[in-house]
Amino acid sequence: MTEVDERGGKRVGWVELYFDLVFVFAVGQVAHGIVADPHWARAAAALGLFATLWWTWIGFAVMYNRRGDDSRVADRLFVLAGTIPCGIAATQPHHVFEGHPEVFAVAMAAVRLILAAAHRWPRGGGDQRRISWGYAVSAVLFGVSAVLPHFGLLWAFALVQEAGFLLLGDRDRDRGRGERPTREARWRTMFTPPRDPNLAVDSAHLAERFGLFMILLLGELVITVGTAALERPADDLGYWLALAGGLVLAGALWWVYFSSAVEIYERLLGFSGGNPALAYSLYAGGHLMPAFALLLMAAGVNLSLHESPPPAAAWFTTAGLTMYLAGTRVFAAGSHHWYVAVARVAALAATVNLAFLDRVLPAPAVVLVIAVWAVATAVVTAVIRHRSFTRLGDDPVAFLRQVSEGRGTEPEGGA
Known part of the structure; x- marks a missing residue:
């Protein structure tokens, strides 16, 4: 059973800490890319690459937050499986900076296939199936970007649609009223628990x-x-x-x-x-x-x-x-x-x-x-x-x- 801390929430799992080590190596390579070519254009490119890695990490963090459990072998295996393509991607930032994103893009596509499978296993509800489809679409977009120019635009679109499926699925609660909600009304909506407890x-x-x-x-x-x-x-x-x-x-x-x-x-x-x-x-x-x-x-x-x-x-x-x-x-x-x-x-x-x-x-x-x-x-x-x-x-x-x-x-x- 997942351990619960004194505040009532579950603790971060050991497998999550191991997963983070891979990402620390990846973002470290992004920082080294800035050092190798210290110009603002490289810093801007590094921000885009970091955002891609960041949102990949978010996917695993939210998945384990909602449904992960260190006592379930399947959950640990999904995270461990994710370290393989993430580790491959961690070796590629300098290639991406040089305009060769092929291996990085394929690795990011593989990560999203793992996340898609994780949200369908063993019996994902409606929200889990929606998230799974979002990651499947992202996997296709990242895969296609490996052979097309202007890969950054495809990556940006993939991350935006991914965010919508992953975290914003309950935002339509107050739609249909025919008027734009005030700022305070939007705040109160944000401080209302989601209708689906699984979210x-x-x-x-x-x-x-x-x-x-x-x-x-x-x-x-x-x-x-x-x-x-x-x-x-x-x-x-x-x-x-x-x-x-x-x-x-x-x-x-x-x-x-x-x-x-x-x-x-x-x-x-x-x-x-x-x-x-x-x-x-x-x-x-x-x-x-x-x-x-x-x-x-x-x-x-x-x-x-x-x-x-x-x-x-x-x-x-x-x-x-x-x-x-x-x-x-x-x-x-x-x-x-x-x-x-x-x-x-x-x-x-x-x-x-x-x-x-x-x-x-x-x-x-x-x-x-x-x-x-x-x-x-x-x-x-x-x-x-x-x-x-x-x-x-x-x-x-x-x-x-x-x-x-x-x-x-x-x-x-x-x-």
């Missing part, structure tokens, strides 16, 4: 699942720092600046997410009774930007520690930090004052413009300054999030109304 998402499991994956992505930054620092002589001041700056940066990023955002995400999803549309907003869609930002920062720090860092090194690091802060909504204070919104925008602008320091400081020193800035941000975030969590209370719609009126955030990107 409900386990909030405790999903929060732990994403938290563990974010930890693994932070590990990519730590490994980057450690590996690059090993190549410096021990009497080099840059060695110590790089090591200290990278580790402080990783620690601050950990604090921003795990001490400021994760509790609110889980509590909001718990209020909704596991509404899949809200789960998509908070986790599948809401975590994409901060997750990719961790890879972009890892690439930026890696490049900053080269003997002759390229101009993009500092910009990748600061742009990644800005994306991370924006994606986790750390400055959403819910204040009605206009100057709070201005201060929020100014803080994000100042974060990205820290890259100009590379004109007066060596690259390792810039990394250290960015790390100190991230620590200051974590401190401010802790104060803001503590107030937000207190204000959340037992009425999440009232909380979101306050935040929105303060130009804070909406469910699409987090709370």
Whole structure:
């Protein structure tokens, strides 16, 4: 039987942790692709490739969240089978960057056939059959993309239709009223449990699942720092600046997410009774930007520690930090004052413009300054999030109304 934690949700299974190791290798190769060609065009291509891998991982995460059980051999076998094509895809990012996506596309098609079979076995209900057909369509699209140009468009279409089948199957609850619902009505719909209990998402499991994956992505930054620092002589001041700056940066990023955002995400999803549309907003869609930002920062720090860092090194690091802060909504204070919104925008602008320091400081020193800035941000975030969590209370719609009126955030990107 699947273990249940003290919060009432099931725990992440051991086979899921093993599956994550394959994906960490895959996204690490995406980061290395940015390092190999440090230009913004490559970073944009990396985002598209990362989104494809990310949504593949989402498929297994949601499947196991809804119906997976470590005590069932079939469920474990489906996950283990998925590691084979995912492992093949993990070796292909550099080929995709060079315009040769054939092996990667076929591997992604095979993964989706496994997901399609998993949702039909042993006796999938109506929603499970719908999801299975969605993955089958995606498998065909990825397979066709292996032999056609402009493969990115087919991949994007596959992921969009896949998302509709997977998480948004209960959104038609309020359709047919003849009028467009208000924003507050849409929020209340999101905080209504799904009509079909089989569609409900386990909030405790999903929060732990994403938290563990974010930890693994932070590990990519730590490994980057450690590996690059090993190549410096021990009497080099840059060695110590790089090591200290990278580790402080990783620690601050950990604090921003795990001490400021994760509790609110889980509590909001718990209020909704596991509404899949809200789960998509908070986790599948809401975590994409901060997750990719961790890879972009890892690439930026890696490049900053080269003997002759390229101009993009500092910009990748600061742009990644800005994306991370924006994606986790750390400055959403819910204040009605206009100057709070201005201060929020100014803080994000100042974060990205820290890259100009590379004109007066060596690259390792810039990394250290960015790390100190991230620590200051974590401190401010802790104060803001503590107030937000207190204000959340037992009425999440009232909380979101306050935040929105303060130009804070909406469910699409987090709370």
